[in-house]
Amino acid sequence: RMRFYARYDAQKVVNTLWDVEANPRNDGILTSLLYDPLGRRPYLPQRDARRVVRRILVDQYAFESDDPFVTRIVRSFADGPVKLEALSPQPERAAPTRAKYLLPIKMVVSERHTIHHLREKGYVERPVRVTAILKGLEGLPIERVPTRHFGEDHLTAVHTPALVGYLKAMGQRLDAKAIIYPEVFPIRRPDRIPRALEDRAGYYCADTFTPLTQNVFTAARDAANVALTAATLIANGERFAYALCRPPGHHAERRIYGGFCFFNNSAIAANYLSRQGKVALLDIDYHHGNGGQDIFYDRSDVLTVSIHGHPSHAYPNFSGYSDERGEGVGLGFNHNFPTEPPVDDERYLTLLDKALGVVRAFAPRYLVLSIGFDIMRGDPTGSFAVTNQGMQRIGRRIGRFGLPTLIVQEGGYSLGNLRAGAHAFFRGIIEAWHD
Structure with a gap:
């Protein structure tokens, strides 16, 4: 029997x-x-x-x-x-998968993300995204941890003081109803900075659909604190930690914001962890992780790898090509996997295996995973067709990989996909642990 x-x-x-x-x-x-x-x-x-x-x-x-x-x-x-x-x-398993490491997964999320809420029609980066993810995680062994506060030096370690100062100044200057979209971009004379703060939006922003409001700086800094809090958990021995960040961050570069992103949460966390050893930053959002690439492009202690829609048709359009490999001592430490549709579960998992092979060859101490559920079928901003089952298999791959892993939330704009995708992904991690 x-x-x-x-x-x-x-x-x-x-x-x-x-x-x-x-x-x-x-x-x-x-x-x-x-x-x-x-x-x-x-x-x-x-x-x-x-x-x-x-x-x-x-x-x-x-x-x-x-x-x-x-x-x-x-x-x-x-x-x-x-x-x-x-x-x-x-069969006996390697030490990282022993039962004492299994459960629960620690999660950090800031309730103050809701202060960043643009009620304009068509703006898809909404507070309800976090609500949907939390709903999807119900019933899973995930333990919430309070967010700690960190100094601005963690922001200026990866972003220019000018960018940090500008976003902070705009938060202090704007009233509660003000919304500032960039209108003019300094392509011809980037060395000339406009006098009025409102006119500088185009100097610091990469696109026309990432507006500034009174609460952007506070919300973005809280998101960075979420990522840093989760990073400290990993540094202190947790096998997995989840930073449920909003606003997202992986499009924020050293000196510019854009793509709904203001501070690069994943890069800030990766830079923090790099004090203790080499870090691999793997981006599996549908859109290229241009921010992490830009920030670590000339460094060899942080490997950046991104699987994304081909920039010939997918945001951010001007970066993410396979020949972008890094520069100086960072040459060879940036890897892009630009991909044309159709991309189903099998094709995506093949790409993921290649990307994980690059990470394994780098032999990092930590893995930072920038995750976006916009790779799933039906996302309004993407063209991939990964299913719930695909997300679960991705979770299993990450769960079996054997590195202390910080998971940082990036994109995903279909509420149904956020619920189901989050559940499937973390269930996959738990299954891999259980095995």
Whole structure:
């Protein structure tokens, strides 16, 4: 019978009194308790286990709910999640995937992201994006951690003081209803800076659809704090941490903002982690990670890799080509995988395997993953067709990769994809851990 259940991935519940203390209403015969995930979550939460066990003892064996035997058995389910054991021998796994590293995944998110809310029609970078992701993560073993505050020196370590100062000054200058879009861009004379702050938007911005408001600086700085808080978790030994950042950041370069991005959260975190060793920054958003490329282009201690829609038709259009390899000591430490549609699950996973091969050859101490759910089918800003199953398989790849990994949220503008994609991706990571 055990062999039968093993074929369907059922697992034995261990480290409890269930199979130690004989059930007086089962003729004193010891039995095993099995858990079958039915293709869903591969772990058993303590609260669910206690509820089910109490129901079995009360309904099937006719114990009173407050019977001392019931209380002892239920309380013996002390592990969260409950420890499970394979029914057939399993090969030993490398140390990073041992049970003590499994759960929960730490997540950092700032509630103040909602202050950055443009109610203009067609502006897709909205607060409800975070709501959708959080909804998708319900039921998964993810633990929220409070956001810490960090100094502006972390911002100016990757951005010019002029850019940081400009965004801060605009936040102080604008009133609550003001929205500033760049109108003129200094292509001919980039050395001449306009006198009026409002006129400088084009000097510091890459496009015409990333406006400034009173709250942009505060929200963007909070997002950077979210990434830095999660980075400290990784630096202190967490296997995975998730920085649910909003606004996103991977299009922000050293001296310019754009693409809904103001400060480069992933780059700020990668730079922080680089104090302890080499870092790989892998961008799997639909759009090229031009910000990370620009910031680390002349460095050899941070590898930048990006899989994205081909810049001949996808934002940011002017960067992300395969011949952009870095410069100076950074030559060879930037890798782009520009890709034309159609891109389904299999094609994307093939690209991801190539990108992970580049990362593996670099042998970093940490991986920073810039994730965008705009690679999924139906996103209004992308043309790839990755499915929920594809996102789950991506999560498994990352979960098995073997590096301490900081996951930083970037794009994704279909609410349905954000919910389902986030759930599938993190479920994939959890499954890889479980294996």
